[in-house]
Amino acid sequence: MDEAKMDENEWGYHGEGNKSLVVAHAQRCVVLRFLKFPPNRKKTSEETFQHLQNIVDFGKNVMKEFLGENYVHCGEVVRLPLDFVKQLCLKIQSERPGCVPCTNAQVLYLFFFPESRCDKDLDTLSGYALCLPNLARLQTYCFAEHRPILCVEIKPKCGFIPFSTDVTHEMKHKVCRYCMHQHLKVANGKWKQISKYCPLDLYSGNKQRMHFALKSLLQEAQNNLKIFKNGELIYGCRDSRSPSADWSELAHHLKPFFFPSNGLASGPHCTRAVIRELVRVITRVLLSGSDKGRLGALRLGPGSRGPLVCEASPFGRSLHRQGKPSLEHSGLPKGCLLYKTLQVQMLDLLDIEGLYPLYRRVERYLEEFPEERKTLQIDGPYDETFYQKLLDLSTEDDGTLAFALTKVQQYRVAMTAKDCSIMIALSPCLQDASPDQRPIVPSSRSRLAFSVSVLDLDLKPYESIPHQYVLDGKIVNYYSKTVRAKDAAMMSTRFKESEECTLVLHKV
């Protein structure tokens, strides 16, 4: 990329999260990722550069090691002309969904007010951004130019139920955090309705359960599923006001990839057949992979797993009703990205309840010796030394600062893996085309070349731990309250019914 010849008209808004905003190049398969900060926490250029460099280093030295070379794209920090950044910001402002702009050119900051992102400013002051491959498009240019490209982005969230003995709420041993959190999110108005998706179904490795999980995501995408066609978002929920899922429109987009094998070209049967095919292909892709990471070093023992089925998942509940509570666990193939991601998530060995007192121990030490923050590598550098310390899986607390620090850093890495997204890019290849290095998945219409990548691998900040602790309590308490209220309502209905019954008997 020639930084000196940047033209804002060649870039378009692509997407954003809580911490960053991404623009994509119209022709080339690259994106620029800019940081966003709360208004009261503006950083200097040097700090922004360091923040971005830390993201790159963490990807290279830690996540690549754990997840494997092929899945992780670290990108590089680039310095852009400030004028380009300013113009780009003005341009994309109108392309951002649901944003009311409020510009103040004097301070070179743009304030956006998207529904749930209104507390963040886009960094236009430093001129630094991350340049990454556009994962919504395959990275082979011959495909990118001539063939339609479909990209499915999944944010799977935490795929296990805590196994730590430090957990005090019984509910946390039965229901996964995602399913519990759903109730709080709906109550807070973040989403309209509770999703049937449960991460434990997706991570089960059991095809039936994975199909159910993916269909549930398609019904209620929230921020866990997005679908792009040729780099454009065609399916996904932006906020609680987004219209509900339109499967027939989605099926229309998908037909070039998955023509229904039943021969129907339109109508609800065709829609269902196309969606089924999408789900089948995505499951196959998710179970594929032979990329070797250094996860061997991380393998957790058989005792370090909680229940394999979440009691709140409709799939789990139906198994329970059928008297098959402990479904045969097919497990994930060890080379696939879901397996590797789950292993990293399980670096959260103690759960936030066990971790929080250790965080407090580190905090007390830092209060006494603030200058030690650097030596402890709280804010980096995320180098080989940092990585090596993560491999110590002991849970015996010897009361030392070193033990507490290792668990804190492992927890931050685990939280990162619990919040990352998986990008699957698919593109049809000709029957006679000699396959390049890319793996192929057969579909009803043609063979599809695919790539799987992981994104949003920014290490979660040390400072977020108290927030996690408080949030955990809120999620569990709210869920327990809701479940108790439901049980009480059911009991009272039954009680009423039995009262009525008694009255009838009296009359007789």
Ligand SMILES: O=P(O)(O)O[C@@H]1[C@@H](OP(=O)(O)O)[C@H](OP(=O)(O)O)[C@H](O)[C@H](OP(=O)(O)O)[C@H]1OP(=O)(O)O
């Ligand atoms: O705590 P959670 O599980 O709600 O996760 C947050 C995400 O909410 P979600 O539950 O996926 O809707 C949240 O997603 P949204 O921005 O709400 O789409 C962020 O990813 C947040 O991470 P960060 O603070 O931006 O680094 C996430 O916070 P972390 O907990 O990962 O720090």
Ligand SMILES: Nc1ncnc2c1ncn2[C@@H]1O[C@H](COP(=O)(O)OP(=O)(O)OP(=O)(O)O)[C@@H](O)[C@H]1O
């Ligand atoms: N390399 C990439 N290629 C294509 N699209 C990308 C890439 N990186 C990010 N995106 C898109 O931009 C969106 C926002 O990026 P990202 O998830 O990194 O933001 P974030 O602010 O860190 O998210 P969060 O709210 O989870 O903290 C993603 O959901 C994805 O759709």
